Amino acid sequence: MSETADRVKKIVVDHLGVDADKVTEDASFIDDLGADSLDIVELVMAFEEEFGVEIPDDAAEKITTVKDAIDYIENNKG
Amino acid sequence: MRRVVVTGLGLVTPLGGDVETSWKNILAGKSGAGPITRFDASDQKCQIACEVKPADHEYGFDPDKRVDHKVQRQVDPFIVYGIDAAGQAIEDAGLEDMSEEMKLRAGCSIGSGIGGLPGIESESLVLAERGPGRVSPHFVHGRLINLISGQVSIKYGLKGPNHAVVTACSTGAHSIGDAARMIKDGDADIMLAGGAEATICPIGVAGFAQARALNSSFNDRPTEASRPYDKDRDGFVMGEGAGVVVLEEYEHAKARGAKIYAEVVGYGLSGDAYHVTAPAPDGDGAYRSMQAALKKAGMEPGDIDYINAHGTSTMADTIELGAVKRLFGDDIGGASMSSTKSAIGHLLGGAGAVESIFCILAIRDQIVPPTLNLHNPDEGTEGVDLVPLEAKKREVNAVLNNSFGFGGTNASLIMKKI
Numbered sequence: 001m002s003e004t005a006d007r008v009k010k011i012v013v014d015h016l017g018v019d020a021d022k023v024t025e026d027a028s029f030i031d032d033l034g035a036d037s038l039d040i041v042e043l044v045m046a047f048e049e050e051f052g053v054e055i056p057d058d059a060a061e062k063i064t065t066v067k068d069a070i071d072y073i074e075n076n077k078g
Numbered sequence: 079m080r081r082v083v084v085t086g087l088g089l090v091t092p093l094g095g096d097v098e099t100s101w102k103n104i105l106a107g108k109s110g111a112g113p114i115t116r117f118d119a120s121d122q123k124c125q126i127a128c129e130v131k132p133a134d135h136e137y138g139f140d141p142d143k144r145v146d147h148k149v150q151r152q153v154d155p156f157i158v159y160g161i162d163a164a165g166q167a168i169e170d171a172g173l174e175d176m177s178e179e180m181k182l183r184a185g186c187s188i189g190s191g192i193g194g195l196p197g198i199e200s201e202s203l204v205l206a207e208r209g210p211g212r213v214s215p216h217f218v219h220g221r222l223i224n225l226i227s228g229q230v231s232i233k234y235g236l237k238g239p240n241h242a243v244v245t246a247c248s249t250g251a252h253s254i255g256d257a258a259r260m261i262k263d264g265d266a267d268i269m270l271a272g273g274a275e276a277t278i279c280p281i282g283v284a285g286f287a288q289a290r291a292l293n294s295s296f297n298d299r300p301t302e303a304s305r306p307y308d309k310d311r312d313g314f315v316m317g318e319g320a321g322v323v324v325l326e327e328y329e330h331a332k333a334r335g336a337k338i339y340a341e342v343v344g345y346g347l348s349g350d351a352y353h354v355t356a357p358a359p360d361g362d363g364a365y366r367s368m369q370a371a372l373k374k375a376g377m378e379p380g381d382i383d384y385i386n387a388h389g390t391s392t393m394a395d396t397i398e399l400g401a402v403k404r405l406f407g408d409d410i411g412g413a414s415m416s417s418t419k420s421a422i423g424h425l426l427g428g429a430g431a432v433e434s435i436f437c438i439l440a441i442r443d444q445i446v447p448p449t450l451n452l453h454n455p456d457e458g459t460e461g462v463d464l465v466p467l468e469a470k471k472r473e474v475n476a477v478l479n480n481s482f483g484f485g486g487t488n489a490s491l492i493m494k495k496i
Contacts, residue, residue: 017147039148041215 004051004077005070011046012066015039025067043069053077082258083496084339085331086171086324087435088163088272092128092317092422095139096166101439103137103421104447105469109301110422111315116278124292126300127278128317128423130159149229152216154194159320159428160226160274161233164188167270168234171324171336176235176268184268185238186227187257188322189249191427191483194221196279226274226320238266244427246483247388249273250321251430251491255345257325267330272431274320283316289355291392292316304424305451306389306417307399307459314390317423321431323438328496339438340493343476344377346370350486357394357482361401364388367488368405368478375492380409381476382492384446386433388480389417390424396458398480403462414472416465420450430481434491437477441495445471 009023018033029035029043044060047053051073055063063069087097092110094100103110110128119125133140141150144165145158164186168174176184201217219225224242231240239260243252250273257271286292293313296303304315331338348370350363357363372379385402389395395417403410418436419425425432440446452466463470476494 015148015151017151034148038215045212045215 002070002074004073007050008047008066008070008073011050012043015043015046023066025065025070027066028064030064047073051077080262080264081328082261082325082342083328083331084323084342084438084493085326085336086167086173087339087438088166088170088322089319089432089435090130090139090159090163091319091432092130094137097170097435099137101436104418104436105445107448107450107468108421109450110317111300111303113300114278114283117280119283122280122283123287123294124283125297126303126315127283128315129278130319153220153225153229154197155276155318156190156194156274156320157220157226157229159276159318160188160322161229163272163274163320163322164226164230164270167322167324171326173268173324180268181235182237183266184236185240185260185266185270186230186236187239187241187243187253187260187269187271188226188230189243189253189273189427190223190226190275191244191246191249192275192277193223195277195282197221199279199281230270236270239269245487245489246485247424247426247429248481248483248487248489249427249430250432251434251479251481251489252347254323254325254342254431254434255347255489255491258342258345261325261327267327269325270322271325272320272322273428275426275428276318277426278316278318286316291355293391302451304391304420306387306391306395306420306449307456307464308452309454309456311391311395314392314419315423317419317425319422319425319432320428321435323431323435338496340441341496342491343494344371344375344490344492346372346374346490348488350488352486355484357397357486359397361397361404363486363488364398364401364480364482365405367490368401368480371478371490371492375494377476377492379406380412382413382478383472383474384437384440384477385413385415386437386477386479387415387417388482389449390419394482396456398482399458399462410462414446414463414465414470416447416449418447420452430479430489434479434493437479437493440474440477441493444474445469446474
């Protein structure tokens, strides 16, 4: 697993209070991890902070799974 | 007429994360005061407070017991305290498994005097230093006063009235009184009622200190700072925590075989119409509030065994005492009156609820809690049993709880053994 994936999963576990083994790459934030739309806003802010990337609203709306987040960060980090 | 009884209790205080620990420490004469640990208070005039202690403390509070990790991260501490105290009260009342029908008739009236001040302070700094894009999406609903009632209703599925009182330091008492009326009026059969506060943060302490309401000369002797009725008092000690009771319609409680602590028999309200922070010097607002509660209860002053005073350890103590003496006349000789703020500080919006619970426990255990640090009673205290320093065993059948708030808002509750 990539270093980015590890860090993303750690943020998800911390923010959503879910067990680490539930945070698979295919997991949907809303359907599988119990997040609501505000939790996703907060997660996106935490990803921006952690990785120093900017995630505009239109891109954030497309991030629905853990893998979506990892891919976006991998493709856009400086 | 529908009658209202108390069937469950929940407390988070500077002397315990639950009812029995808090009460045991209150009766033992312990103080919850100490140097402020939440932030560096070295530049503050007042550097002490009664903080709720961490989970690993002898009488600490463990938020993980009843409040989801995610919720804890999103909301201010006053909401965490409120949710936990409400959960305790539900468990104590044996209402963990309510039917859908019961839930439709069960509501919440849990308020706060100020709400999420620490979060407002910290997010304001985020806004100023890092811009609007870094403000938490949970900022608003994590700080709003009615979000204890909101969170508790969601957690336990309570679909009846959802209400939150905001009357400064009278909040807890008004919350219980208003909720009792909702049950009497038939809006609900069960109400979770109470108050919570958590404002031990730099802006909270500075704000009350600048208003000349907080103590400032006891920074080296924190446990001696809260001394209601004592000559050397110089301002209140800020406390934090929550108190929530389960109120229930009497026949409803009897039908399910619930344990009944007491009946809420009197509720009085009044306004001072005098000053934003100082009570009317003649104590007339307090007098009318207590008088109204007695009238509702159909009782005489001589029927009251114990008064849990507002008694904040400020100049206002003697004003309340004057009002009590005026109302009770010679009957004051038969009552005991103490301020538990001497032990846990002033819980502001939580005070009236927490102190009502101490009143109920005084009825249960036939003992009245002490006024700590009362070594040199002030002028005007003669002839009143202020229960100095040590708890006192005595007959307790009916209790009066007073709460008075900034803005000149007064509430009195009378509860009685059933």
